[in-house]
Amino acid sequence: MTTPEEWSAQAPALDSIDRNIISVLAQDGRISMTALAEQVHISRAHCHARLQRLQDTGVITGFTVNVDPLKLGFGASAHVILKLRQHNWRALRQQLLDIPEVWHVTLTGGPMDVILLVRAKDTADLRRVVFDEIQPLS
Template sequence: MELDDTDRAIVRELRRDARASMTTLAEAVHISRAGAHARVRRLQAAGVITGFTVRTDPVLLGQHTSAYVTLSVEQPAWQEVRLRLQDIPEVEHIALVGGEFDVMLLVRARDTRDLRRVVLEEVQAIPFVRTSRTLLIFEDFPNLPGPGGSAE
């Protein structure tokens, strides 16, 4: 599917506010409500829009400590490792990466003691995880523009 400027504007607006009404969305991208609705449905059908989500404040959820955790895993078992990581509630994001490590995680925990428990007792206990490195996050900047996104 080839995207035009209006499609990109719709995606950009929905990234900022996935709960925007079709009327608000249509006004923001300067098309009719019916046109906005049809384009959103087309973007969903094509797999460009894969779902709608909510952003949360980890601190207000009681997750005061965050870290990126990099893993080296035995290659034949990376899929099993991924499946087991998905079962750990504190793991917010999993990425398979190239380079020095095989997997990068975003882990959110109550405090450093909880983070230690997650890394040492849950992540390191997964068979085929060879090594891990934990990078403590001092401060998040969630409203910075990401790839293809825009700041609020």
């Protein structure tokens, strides 16, 4: 078992510039390298090298897009909590993620097993997804 001290020893050392780069990218993942370098007060080449190191060491694992569900036609959303009958969590997780209206799956501890973020075009569609697609799987 890995101890917290071992985790810390394995984590790459980050200084204030690295943390500033991460902070700026968290606000705008599409910022140009030039603008990023200006905001963290280093040269463009130095910024590029640091960003590459952050990616190579796994500190930055990717870049994401935030979308407006309403503009995609999803007018209703709900967190759905499930208690599972199945024991094959990985297969069930994939089945849930294959439902287009399921945006996020979280495994939990305690009396309930899973929390889903479900988005649908309206409440009738939300009800259909929950009762016709999700409930038979749980």
